[in-house]
């Protein structure tokens with residue numbers, strides 16, 4: 001289901017464009033709203049969430065899928081932690097479907113899926129590893145890198161139970177927006193993938209916007 005946001009980009013307190021192949025590591029505080037914009041369409045934003053208070057508590061694909069009874073993420077999805085707590089809620093989405101089953105690209109996966117010579121190509125997992133290495137202040141290590149959300153990616157499950165990487169449903173300017181239900185560390189790899197036809201072999205930038213928590217109603 002596609003739903004539009006009522007938030008005005010001109011009122012966002014934070015705005016940043018992230019090129020393909022780069023990462024974004026940032027804390028989004030409880031009550032704030034994060035929007036990810038697919039600037040040129042069919043990009044993949046490979047995303048991990050951790051509790052800012054206790055980074056040992058992290059996003060859980062299995063708990064999120066089980067509780068909502070759906071393998072795709074969209075408007076209304078409560079993004080759950082491995083302790084069953086709501087981390088964020090998707091409040092607006094103009095794409096309609098986001099994957100959390102397909103996993104992130106890695107040099108190993110590129111080798112298996114595409115070719116041995118792809119082994120040295122930059123992959124999402126490398127960007128995450130670089131992020132945690134360059135920012136020890138977040139308290140994350142290699143062992144914290146687990147299953148993720150692929151915002152904007154369309155990965156249908158076939159009737160035989162297999163996974164297919166289908167053409168994206170996203171398009172230039174489409175976005176997904178979520179409200180933080182707890183303060184979260186957000187780690188996004190804007191996918192550098194050059195082998196997967198999903199993005200027409202052309203990885204492109206995404207934009208991140210954050211809005212402050214709505215002011216409490218005046219007494």
Ligand SMILES: [Zn+2]
Nearest residue numbers: 105124191193
């Ligand atoms: Zn990737």
